[in-house]
Amino acid sequence: MANFRDIIGAFKDKPGGIIEAYHALQKEYNYIPKGAVAEAARVFGISEAQAYGVATFYSYLATEPRGKYIIRICESAPCHIAGADQVIKAFERHLGIKIGETTPDGKFTLEFAECVGQCQETPVVTINSVPYVGITPEDVPAVLDKCR
Numbered sequence: 001m002a003n004f005r006d007i008i009g010a011f012k013d014k015p016g017g018i019i020e021a022y023h024a025l026q027k028e029y030n031y032i033p034k035g036a037v038a039e040a041a042r043v044f045g046i047s048e049a050q051a052y053g054v055a056t057f058y059s060y061l062a063t064e065p066r067g068k069y070i071i072r073i074c075e076s077a078p079c080h081i082a083g084a085d086q087v088i089k090a091f092e093r094h095l096g097i098k099i100g101e102t103t104p105d106g107k108f109t110l111e112f113a114e115c116v117g118q119c120q121e122t123p124v125v126t127i128n129s130v131p132y133v134g135i136t137p138e139d140v141p142a143v144l145d146k147c148r
């Protein structure tokens with residue numbers, strides 16, 4: 001795993017580099033570690049509060065550790081109407097966590113998503129950005145088995 005100092009350093013001379021650095025950090029660690037926010041503040045010459053503000057402004061950036069598998073359930077209108085709520089409940093029940101939480105073994109995180117452009121077959125779930133379409137509550141165990 002790359003050192004977060006090296007990752008941030010690679011973007012230090014780019015305009016808007018802090019956002020790109022955060023993306024690269026999240027790709028490497030699945031979230032932005034606290035120490036990395038402090039390092040970004042130092043490298044980009046802003047306060048830690050500002051660096052933290054940037055990290056928490058964008059919903060797709062996470063500042064808490066997340067699971068190996070990030071399960072995002074689309075909650076935009078077409079998926080909502082197609083029963084996304086029931087799919088969310090099924091994931092919560094099978095994993096024993098609520099939306100926004102990570103399983104204690106660090107394997108799964110449940111999150112809301114907005115439309116991911118796959119509305120032709122709703123509801124839609126993505127796991128580590130791979131879309132699964134037309135998911136029903138009954139499909140949830142099989143979807144989870146693919147990750148186990």
Ligand code: FES
Binds near residue numbers: 076078124
């Ligand atoms: S509304 Fe869910 S994928 Fe478009």
